[in-house]
Amino acid sequence: MRLKAKLMAASFKMFIRQREAIIWxxxxxxxxxxxxxxxxxxxxxxxxxxxxxHSQDTTLVGLLRPIQALKISKGQEEQELALLKKxxxxxxxxxxxxFQPTGQDSLTLYxxxxxxxxxxTGKLIxxxxxxxxxxxxxxxxxxxxxxxxxxxxxxTYIDFLLPGILAMSIMQSGVFGVAFGxxxxxxxxxxxxxxxxxxxxxxxxxxxxxxRLLVLMTQVLILIGVGVLFFHLHFIGSLFNxxxxxxxxxxxxxxxxxxxxxxxxxxxxxxxxxxxxxxxxLMLSGVxxxxxxxxxxxxxxxxxxxxxxxxxxxxxxxxxxxxxTDVFPQLLGLAVxxxxxxxxxxxxxxxx
Amino acid sequence: MNSVLExxxxxxxxxxxxxxDGVSFNVTRxxxxxxxxxxGAGKTTTLEMIETLRPxxxxxxxxxxxxxxxxxxxxxxxxxxxxxxxxxxxxxKLTELLSLFGEMYGxxxxxxxxxxxxxxxxxxxxxxxxxxxxxxQRFSIxxxxxxxxxxxxxxxxxxxxxxxxxRHLWGVIRRIRSEGKTIVITTHYMEEAEExxxxxxxxxxxxxxxxxxxxxxxxxxxxKGFKKERVERLANLEDVFLDLTxxxxxxx
Numbered sequence: 001m002r003l004k005a006k007l008m009a010a011s012f013k014m015f016i017r018q019r020e021a022i023i024w025x026x027x028x029x030x031x032x033x034x035x036x037x038x039x040x041x042x043x044x045x046x047x048x049x050x051x052x053x054h055s056q057d058t059t060l061v062g063l064l065r066p067i068q069a070l071k072i073s074k075g076q077e078e079q080e081l082a083l084l085k086k087x088x089x090x091x092x093x094x095x096x097x098x099f100q101p102t103g104q105d106s107l108t109l110y111x112x113x114x115x116x117x118x119x120x121t122g123k124l125i126x127x128x129x130x131x132x133x134x135x136x137x138x139x140x141x142x143x144x145x146x147x148x149x150x151x152x153x154x155x156t157y158i159d160f161l162l163p164g165i166l167a168m169s170i171m172q173s174g175v176f177g178v179a180f181g182x183x184x185x186x187x188x189x190x191x192x193x194x195x196x197x198x199x200x201x202x203x204x205x206x207x208x209x210x211x212r213l214l215v216l217m218t219q220v221l222i223l224i225g226v227g228v229l230f231f232h233l234h235f236i237g238s239l240f241n242x243x244x245x246x247x248x249x250x251x252x253x254x255x256x257x258x259x260x261x262x263x264x265x266x267x268x269x270x271x272x273x274x275x276x277x278x279x280x281x282l283m284l285s286g287v288x289x290x291x292x293x294x295x296x297x298x299x300x301x302x303x304x305x306x307x308x309x310x311x312x313x314x315x316x317x318x319x320x321x322x323x324x325t326d327v328f329p330q331l332l333g334l335a336v337x338x339x340x341x342x343x344x345x346x347x348x349x350x351x352x
Numbered sequence: 353m354n355s356v357l358e359x360x361x362x363x364x365x366x367x368x369x370x371x372x373d374g375v376s377f378n379v380t381r382x383x384x385x386x387x388x389x390x391x392g393a394g395k396t397t398t399l400e401m402i403e404t405l406r407p408x409x410x411x412x413x414x415x416x417x418x419x420x421x422x423x424x425x426x427x428x429x430x431x432x433x434x435x436x437x438x439x440x441x442x443x444x445k446l447t448e449l450l451s452l453f454g455e456m457y458g459x460x461x462x463x464x465x466x467x468x469x470x471x472x473x474x475x476x477x478x479x480x481x482x483x484x485x486x487x488x489q490r491f492s493i494x495x496x497x498x499x500x501x502x503x504x505x506x507x508x509x510x511x512x513x514x515x516x517x518x519r520h521l522w523g524v525i526r527r528i529r530s531e532g533k534t535i536v537i538t539t540h541y542m543e544e545a546e547e548x549x550x551x552x553x554x555x556x557x558x559x560x561x562x563x564x565x566x567x568x569x570x571x572x573x574x575x576k577g578f579k580k581e582r583v584e585r586l587a588n589l590e591d592v593f594l595d596l597t598x599x600x601x602x603x604x
Contacts, residue, residue: 006455014443185441193438193495196403197456198428 003199007207015211021177025219029169030226036161036288037231046071047122048292050080050092055099063129070125084110086299088292090118093126102137117155117320155319159234162227163318164287167311169223170216170246174253175260175278177212179270182261191351201351209254216250217243224318237317241324245317248334249310255341262348281307306341309333356381356503356534357402362411364397371397373558374411379503379536384529386549387538394558395538396436399507402536403433416502429457432501434492436508440480446491447476450498457499470494470524486517490524497528504528506537510544515590516597522547 015021048071051061064072073080073089080092094108109126111119185191194204220242227233256277264270284298285291285307294302302308313330316322324331357379364372372394379385387395400406402413404424413420415427440449447463454461467473470490475483483491489509496504506525510518525548529535539545545552546566554562554569562569 003455003458006452010441010444010448010452013448014441017443188439189435189437190439190441192405193433193435193440194456196405196428196431196433196435197453198425199456 004203004207007203008211011207011211012214015215021173025169025173025177025215026222029165029219029223033158033162033165033223033227033231037158047090047118047125048073048088049122049126050075050083050089052077052080052092052094054097055095057095057099057101059101060095060099060129060133063132064126067125067129069121081110084112086296087112087114090115091122091126101133115320116322116326155234156232158227158231159319160290160315161288162223162231162233163315164311166220166223166242166246167249167285167307167314168282168287169219170249170310171253171278171281171307173216173219174212174250175257175274178208178254178257179260179264179274180267182258183264183267183270186261186350187266195351205258205349212254213247213250216246220246233318235318236321237319238321238323241317241322241327242314244324245310245313245327245331245334248331248338249306249313251338252306252310252334252341255338255345258345259341259348262345262350281305284308286311304333306334306337309337354381355379356416357385357536358412358414359398359402360412362398362401362413363409364394364401364406365409370558372401375555375558375560376411377553377560377563379534381534382529382532383550384525384535384537384548386545386552387536387555388540388542388545388552389538389555390540393555395555396507398555399505399536399538403431403505404428429499430502432496432499432504434489434496434504434506434509436511438492439488440491440495442479442481445477445479446472446494449480449491450494453495454498459499461498466494466497469497469528471520484517486513486520489513489517489521493521493524493528501533503534503536506535508538508540510539510541515594518544519594 047069049064051064051072051074053061053074054077061072061074064070075083077092077094080089083089084092090112092110094110096105096107099105099107107130109123111123182191221239224233224235224239224242228235257274260270260273260277264273280302284294284302285305287307291299291302291308309330313327313334316327316330320326355378359378360376362372362375363370375394375398377385387398389395397406401408402415402420404420404427408421416430418426418430420427444452446467450463450466451461454463464473464476467476470493472483472487472490472494475487475491480488480491493504493506493509496506509525510521513521522544525535525537529548537548549566551563551565552569553560564572
């Protein structure tokens, strides 16, 4: 126990003294958020609504169209529901054939369970539009309510981006930090020198891993803190949940790093391998942009990327206040990935 | 005989090459035993098999009565090892490294006393990267001493050092010997073996071809009627260099 603690303290000290590593893990992600804070992307933070209109009435749709928070598409019921299942729609509104602005018909609203925040917002807007319709027909005095609710939390691109950047930096410091770090230790004979001491392999690895996980947690807290203080991040989730998802993601990427350091002999071999693994995820896992813009076939693979699970999980918690139960699919995905990557890491790890 | 290390018929094969071909020798407690030979003679491989770093093909190594193949963990606790090309964590200071290495043996090390032993106390707060070649080797010896080993293995400790640094290191090794430590040292410098070793084994192509005290080997050679062809010079260029740059232990 004492040795484990000492080893951890030592590896933490080594990490802190490595200025490049600190820049890479803390300052670089912050810098990216800073840069992107100047950029505004339309369409991000919008609620995408599919409308299936079976009726002759156009006033309702006419009312909804100008609402900027909604991204409206009209289509056939089957198509729209399929898109909803794929995640391209937050809501699908079905207007029955008998619908009239003055009538009593009930409309059907399909909600995407994956997007609680968007569906909630969308539902409120639709409800308000319907009320408006009724008020107009009856010329009743209107109560000025609900508008504030709808605009209470307008998400910006930073809200979307920051959890993604968080996921990205967990991946980068896991894969690159460990892979490079260990290849250097191996190549320079530092691991070999440890091998002639009675130290247990597991003690050494546990110390290394726990140090890095500790750093990851600090990273999560700092980025969220800076996001809230300086970039108006609408963080409504639980820090604890963020850390749980972050740790699980960290385990996956640390294991990938260990596996890479096991199969590579030098830094020159590690770099292309690490890039080969991280670059597609960086591009296609929804770190910078909403994945709903990806073509259908791309979803088939990228849905299962560990970074997709991590980014989506962190994002749902951060900006939708999702609970661990809400992000169960992401937790499950990451758990499966950690088992797979840990197994490979143990098989591939070499002292020399 | 009070043997602390008994090596018998040790063998190691790499493909077609018999790197170590039936090596046997004993090391007595308190002596400095040298393994001499050209590069590729199998010195390092022999040492690494004794140090538990490399699997033994056949043969037996008993260290303080323990079979290296059966109880490698116990053996690791008894030995101190300086590897030929070992380096240490970059971002830990010398004192931190030594106490960390001590912890690996469950010991709290008197770090400064250990640094005194290798004359590095003034570098206590430095990092290994800031040390010169000779200082690095001396530090590496200090790290090998953290567990107060029964036997100390030094693999070519002076290779690549300049003459002053080499002599400085010899001084350190002599002092460790004077404290009664058993030392096994490999080298390809004959003068070093002559200077430091109580007994030397000469290795070539994986075999030990001679094993005796240096003076004894020289006597045997002379007894065969050997004569050097040219007259021995009274000084050589190295002596000139040392004379000009300072014989004393200048900080290297």
